Amino acid sequence: MALNGSRLMTKTQMPIHVIGLGVNQVAHLDIAAQAVLASLSPQDIVLGAPRQHETIAHYAHQAQREDLPKLKVLKDAFAQWQSQGATQVVVLASGDPLYYGIGAWLMRTFSLDTLRFYPNVSSIQMACHRLGLSLQDVQVVSLHGRPLASLRRHLQSNKTLLLLTDQYSQPKQIAEECVRAGLDQSEITVCEALGYAQEKVRTFVAEAFIKDVLETELAFDPLNVIALKTSQQISRYPSSVGIPDASFVTDKGDGKGMITKREVRLAILSYMNIEQGDTVWDIGAGCGGVSVEMAYWHPRSQIIAIEHHPDRLACLTANQDRFGVIQNLSIVAGRAPDALVDLLAQNKGQNTLPNKVFIGGSDGELTALMTQVWDLLPIGGSLMVSAVTEETKYHVMQFAQQRDAEQDADEQSLQVSIAKGERLAGQRLFRPSLPVTLYHFRKYTATTSANINDKTIYKENAQ
Secondary structure (H helix, E strand, O other): OEEEOOEEEOOOOOOEEEEEOOOOOOOOOOHHHHHHHHOOOOOOEEEEOHHHHHHOOOOOOOOEEEEOOOHHHHHHHHHHHHHOOOOOEEEEEOOOOOOOOHHHHHHHHOOOOOEEEEOOOOHHHHHHHHHOOOHHHOEEEEOOOOOHHHHHHHOOOOOEEEEEOOOOOOHHHHHHHHHHOOOOOOEEEEEEOOOOOOOEEEEEEHHHHHHHHHHOOOOOOOOEEEEEEOOOOOOOOOOOOOOOHHHOOOEOEOOOOOOOOHHHHHHHHHHHOOOOOOEEEEEOOOOOHHHHHHHHHOOOOEEEEEEOOHHHHHHHHHHHHHOOOOOOEEEEEOOOOHHHHHHHHHOOOOOOOOOEEEEOOOOOOHHHHHHHHHHHOOOOOEEEEEEOOHHHHHHHHHHHHHHHHHOOEEEEEEEEOOEEEEEEOOEEEEEEOOOEEEEEEEEOOOOOOOOEOOEOHHHHHHO
16 A cells, blocks of 8 residues: 555556546547547456446447446455456546546545546536536535435525435435425426436426325436525525524423533634534534534534433434534544543544544543543644533633643633523513633644553554
């Protein structure tokens, strides 16, 4: 294996040609792609799905035809083909291999020096041209091989989405998600079998479509792209930060249980300043108000929520599904700090080391937990702690004094005191909540290697 930047590459000396097939029943390849196929020997490999092999049947080649396996199997297959005498491999791909195609996986697995790309027109481009949509004005969402619930984070009012689908995200399921979101007047256009003789483009309104499906036997070609124009109705999914408390499932009724309240959550989100690529731990995540909101607004960051209370774990999982933050929110059932040891040991070699940590609950372990987390953080990383009781504030102040002595942190703190308007006997009043003190520490000098429960986790994961 060879290390290229932060990616672990599979060694191979043979070139891998990734040929986009376009959106046609019969592929139209450019001269360069045709020359690659013509140059293949009987020991070489052409790799693709059965339908893809059929689209290039009119281009003669001598190579062995292989059907595309699972990706976890495919990685080892390249080395096997090379050992059996292959000098080139052709991978048949979607129109644009690097736009929600296999090209991204290949780039993560092999070096760019090994790969040659031959792009073609994608189904997304074709759908836009069929419908007169400018590609820059739509948002592309891939549901192919992804949970249907991941669509929910995109279902806000007045949006135009282009959906790449699979067998679990067909028109009926998309319509049902729109109705659940309160967007039942959304327009669903199904572009079926684009470029084939049986191509169809049909448009439906979500609510009426579901009724039609119940009354008739509507059938769709499984090879489809869906254009979704959400309606002007108010969506149940937020379009700006500060998700209402009542939107969350909690252990004491929606919005009333163990959850960081909206106004405090806004301050936490602002101070933590989550950026693309961050790995964030939410320790003592409760029902998930902070972790779900971080994951919802930052799809390219990895949020890891740690909670041990069974009822709160159930609510956290329900909120993960409710807001569609399936792909970038991981839930760890356990009690810190023991759960941190298990988390890092079980995910060795993956990007689980945090660069930002929020501690919302510590179950009496705050002093040890802050020190252990601080040792894990890289330079520039940050730790934020929420405190309500005087005992918790005392432990945080001790930690702050230690940071002053070490001169290794920039500290900011604030106290958030909220009073919300209510009605009592027909009269307006403001009922105060307990003030919450927030402490934010940003690390700016090196510390000793991390040691959680006498295990040098940081050193082990760095190897």
